[in-house]
Amino acid sequence: ATESLNKVPMPKASSALLLTWSDTFPARVLVTGSSTGIGEQIAYEFSRLGAHVFLTARREEQLKQVAKKCLALGASSARHIVADMSDLTAAQKVIEDVGNSLGGLDYLVLNHVGGSEYFGPFKGDMAAVSRSMTINFLSYVQLTISALSMLQESQGSIIVVSSVSGRIGSPFTLSYSAAKFALEGFYSSLRRELHLQQTNLSVTVAVLGYINTDNAVRIVGDKIAWAANPKEECAQEIVKGGVLRQREVVYPYWSLKPLLLFKEWMPGLIESLMDNTL
Ligand SMILES: NC(=O)c1ccc[n+]([C@@H]2O[C@H](COP(=O)([O-])OP(=O)(O)OC[C@H]3O[C@@H](n4cnc5c(N)ncnc54)[C@H](OP(=O)(O)O)[C@@H]3O)[C@@H](O)[C@H]2O)c1
Ligand SMILES: *[C@@H]1O[C@H](CO)[C@@H](O)[C@H](O)[C@H]1NC(C)=O
Numbered sequence: 001a002t003e004s005l006n007k008v009p010m011p012k013a014s015s016a017l018l019l020t021w022s023d024t025f026p027a028r029v030l031v032t033g034s035s036t037g038i039g040e041q042i043a044y045e046f047s048r049l050g051a052h053v054f055l056t057a058r059r060e061e062q063l064k065q066v067a068k069k070c071l072a073l074g075a076s077s078a079r080h081i082v083a084d085m086s087d088l089t090a091a092q093k094v095i096e097d098v099g100n101s102l103g104g105l106d107y108l109v110l111n112h113v114g115g116s117e118y119f120g121p122f123k124g125d126m127a128a129v130s131r132s133m134t135i136n137f138l139s140y141v142q143l144t145i146s147a148l149s150m151l152q153e154s155q156g157s158i159i160v161v162s163s164v165s166g167r168i169g170s171p172f173t174l175s176y177s178a179a180k181f182a183l184e185g186f187y188s189s190l191r192r193e194l195h196l197q198q199t200n201l202s203v204t205v206a207v208l209g210y211i212n213t214d215n216a217v218r219i220v221g222d223k224i225a226w227a228a229n230p231k232e233e234c235a236q237e238i239v240k241g242g243v244l245r246q247r248e249v250v251y252p253y254w255s256l257k258p259l260l261l262f263k264e265w266m267p268g269l270i271e272s273l274m275d276n277t278l
Pocket of ligand 2: 154155156200
């Protein structure tokens with residue numbers, strides 16, 4: 001059923017989404033990295049669907065503001081917990097807190113990103129690689145392990161926010177790209193394993209291009225020429241794909257199409273993909 005769903009074109013209206021959603025309504029949703037950026041927008045999208053939203057990041061004041069807006073948009077409830085994902089014990093504690101206050105979990109949205117702000121030639125900084133792997137990969141795995149029994153119980157969903165940099169080797173962002181490739185390996189394998197075990201738990205990986213969040217624009221805005229895509233539409237596509245239990249969401253849609261990438265995004269990419277020595 002999941003296979004055939006993936007081949008059906010996305011519905012234009014949200015009717016199919018609301019129909020699917022009504023099965024689990026009102027769903028319990030944890031969104032990591034929801035104090036700003038795409039995670040904040042994902043929290044708003046789930047709020048519009050009436051979810052119980054649970055937010056987490058390091059900055060409490062921002063989380064409080066986002067929670068307030070979630071309630072105004074229609075969330076059934078909005079809670080938050082402060083946690084630093086460079087600490088795997090803190091990650092574990094977030095899930096304990098979710099279990100205690102929501103009594104279960106339907107959507108685990110793994111979205112936070114940190115420790116990889118450096119954009120430039122690789123300098124052999126081992127500490128930076130290790131830090132990125134902990135925050136951007138290992139904490140995702142820890143959150144998943146801790147939440148797995150709740151997600152199995154609810155026949156829920158994991159949504160993993162990844163990047164084109166997790167599919168195509170990306171110069172100047174090696175630590176970040178390595179963590180995103182690791183996520184792709186772990187979660188596509190997990191999806192297959194769950195399927196073989198006939199566990200009804202969906203795993204959606206979102207492969208994103210350049211999105212106009214404040215941090216992304218600050219880090220790469222002056223280094224690249226292409227236009228950033230809107231975070232609001234990006235979040236809508238991620239939530240839609242997750243609720244419809246799709247294997248993958250690609251936004252913007254052309255992000256993995258070499259011809260369009262060449263044209264719109266990375267001049268020289270086609271040549272590099274065709275030359276097996278590069
Ligand atoms: N924007 C893009 O162009 C783009 C492209 C491809 C993929 N993506 C992916 O989309 C996702 C969201 O990106 P974004 O642009 O929205 O990022 P962002 O605006 O920088 O937001 C990152 C979020 O993660 C939190 N965070 C950072 N370090 C943390 C830590 N150590 N512990 C806990 N939380 C931490 C931040 O909150 P605090 O600072 O309050 O902790 C914030 O809420 C990421 O997975 C990113 O890789 C983005
Ligand atoms: C899997 O779970 C979803 C969401 O809870 C549900 O809609 C669907 O019917 C389930 N499928 C099977 C085969 O149990």
